[in-house]
Amino acid sequence: MTESTGLSAEAVADLLDRLAAEGETVAVAESLTGGLVCSTLITPPGASRVIVGGIVAYQTDVKATVLGVSESLLAERGAVDSDVAVAMARQVRAKFGATIGLATTGVAGPDQQDGVSVGTVFVALVSDRDDVVQKFEFDGTRDEIRQRTVAAALRLLENSM
Secondary structure (H helix, E strand, O other), X not given: OOOOOOOOHHHHHHHHHHHHHOOOOEEEEEOOOOOHHHHHHOOOOOHHHOEEEEEEOOOHHHHHHHHOOOHHHHHHHOOOOHHHHHHHHHHHHHHHOOOEEEEEEEOOOOOOEOOEOOOXXXXXXXXXXXXXXXXXXXXXXXXXXXXXXXXXXXXXXXXXX
């Protein structure tokens, strides 16, 4: 089992095999997960045939300056928002030339952020087929919220196929 998600390494390898068979490539933009999604995805040997790269945009200004998320959107909605998650996924996909962009943003705690409760998480996936964003309200410790977010991102990726 991978420590960050509770998913077996074999399940992650199987997901990568299926993505490779479909000719998909994945780029990841992460905030609260701090690189855990990408780290989980690159654990199996041969991950480089699918995973092209990732950006950890932990602070709000990095979402604008590095990823290219609209400053006005971030100012209006804050960093923890469904449209911000979609913009992160769209931008990382474009920057890496991937077929799929996957993004996480949320509040892992211990304190709320910009009036958003601890455990509020958005996970987004952007591809030629669809833009999907899911909102979660996770309970638990900071680490548990981050681990649940990684698992949710991998499920979203799996369900996109």
